[in-house]
Amino acid sequence: MFKDVINFIQDTYKTKEFIPLHEPKFIGNEKKYLNECIDSTFVSSVGRFVNDFEKKMAEYTTAKYAIATSNGTSALHIALLLADVTSNDEVITQSLNFVATCNSISYCNASPIFIDVDKNTMGLSPSALKEFLSNNTSIKNQQCINNKTGKIIKACIPMHTFGHPCRIDEIKDICDNHNIFLIEDAAESVGSFYKDKHTGIYGQLGVMSFNGNKIITAGGGGCIITSDEILAKKAKHLTTTAKTPHKWDFYHDMVGYNYRMPNLNAALLVAQLENLDNFLHEKRKLANIYEEFFHVSDLTFAKEPIESKSNYWLNSIILDNKLKRDKFLNETNSQNIMTRPIWTLMNKLPMFESAQCDDLSNSEWLEQRVVNIPSSIIAL
Ligand SMILES: Cc1ncc(COP(=O)(O)O)c(C=O)c1O
Numbered sequence: 001m002f003k004d005v006i007n008f009i010q011d012t013y014k015t016k017e018f019i020p021l022h023e024p025k026f027i028g029n030e031k032k033y034l035n036e037c038i039d040s041t042f043v044s045s046v047g048r049f050v051n052d053f054e055k056k057m058a059e060y061t062t063a064k065y066a067i068a069t070s071n072g073t074s075a076l077h078i079a080l081l082l083a084d085v086t087s088n089d090e091v092i093t094q095s096l097n098f099v100a101t102c103n104s105i106s107y108c109n110a111s112p113i114f115i116d117v118d119k120n121t122m123g124l125s126p127s128a129l130k131e132f133l134s135n136n137t138s139i140k141n142q143q144c145i146n147n148k149t150g151k152i153i154k155a156c157i158p159m160h161t162f163g164h165p166c167r168i169d170e171i172k173d174i175c176d177n178h179n180i181f182l183i184e185d186a187a188e189s190v191g192s193f194y195k196d197k198h199t200g201i202y203g204q205l206g207v208m209s210f211n212g213n214k215i216i217t218a219g220g221g222g223c224i225i226t227s228d229e230i231l232a233k234k235a236k237h238l239t240t241t242a243k244t245p246h247k248w249d250f251y252h253d254m255v256g257y258n259y260r261m262p263n264l265n266a267a268l269l270v271a272q273l274e275n276l277d278n279f280l281h282e283k284r285k286l287a288n289i290y291e292e293f294f295h296v297s298d299l300t301f302a303k304e305p306i307e308s309k310s311n312y313w314l315n316s317i318i319l320d321n322k323l324k325r326d327k328f329l330n331e332t333n334s335q336n337i338m339t340r341p342i343w344t345l346m347n348k349l350p351m352f353e354s355a356q357c358d359d360l361s362n363s364e365w366l367e368q369r370v371v372n373i374p375s376s377i378i379a380l
Pocket of ligand 1: 071072073074097098100101159187188208209210211221222
């Protein structure tokens with residue numbers, strides 16, 4: 001049934017061997033910088049590459065500060081702590097999401113509230129958010145209170161799905177109006193821009209991931225970006241075991257975390273960052289090739305939303321229904337082409353099934369139909 005798609009993907013990647021969903025590319029200074037790390041013996045969480053990365057990422061995104069972390073999940077955890085999310089608080093996010101976002105809410109003993117996404121961005125819907133807040137909350141003592149539970153809604157974490165920016169400026173205005181702290185999960189959207197601004201800088205805090213499957217990788221790594229000096233200092237403090245600076249004394253003034261990115265990982269990442277613009281160029285070329293092909297087929301290619309520039313991290317298509325989706329997944333995977341469905345909705349996972357949910361029609365619709373197709377860069 002999907003023979004033409006299978007042939008097209010095999011022709012595009014010029015192989016009938018296994019085609020992964022997304023493999024990293026190491027074409028620059030990766031080995032040189034890793035060797036420099038080893039030769040200098042600075043392989044752990046102190047070293048020039050961690051600082052270099054933070055400086056370069058801040059410059060790239062135009063955030064004033066970037067704080068490197070061990071991965072995107074630890075960055076989310078710290079971001080929630082900085083938003084003062086504690087036991088019994090609530091955090092709004094999308095149910096069409098990767099589990100790490102919701103896990104980090106649980107690390108703070110808080111509960112997620114799931115709101116719907118927009119079909120075209122696959123990210124949190126500002127209209128659904130606005131409606132939910134006006135129908136279900138009231139402001140008391142400058143805090144947003146959930147009328148149903150009486151709990152404080154402290155933060156909101158929208159996500160830029162597969163690199164496609166959501167309508168983050170509208171979400172920011174709504175959060176500001178309801179005194180809700182905005183954390184942007186930009187784990188998948190390094191190199192994606194919304195209205196000419198990098199994703200992650202609309203929120204008080206933005207979070208990124210440099211896992212092996214991302215557009216640039218540190219092997220494992222993450223970061224927090226912010227333009228707020230106090231939050232930046234606290235983020236650095238919390239991720240480095242809350243040790244107060246001193247030449248020789250060990251003094252930690254609170255419970256901190258060992259979440260700093262090691263220099264080895266940062267060395268890899270600095271080399272990757274040097275090639276980000278090349279990667280973005282090649283990703284866009286591949287997305288254009290797919291778009292042209294799917295334009296004349298009965299499958300829909302998920303294009304970047306208007307007013308945004310996506311990094312096209314993971315390309316995706318939308319099938320007519322779940323039956324066709326499963327058929328597509330079976331046929332492609334049996335032909336050595338790695339394809340994957342979008343995530344199971346978070347409210348269907350055992351640890352989040354009792355969470356409060358708004359109407360999730362778009363999330364349900366997308367869950368049944370969206371499939372990721374191979375997205376590795378071809379040239380280079
Ligand atoms: C949306 C989203 N949030 C958070 C994460 C967590 O990042 P990490 O795997 O680096 O912990 C990921 C990806 O892995 C992600 O896709």
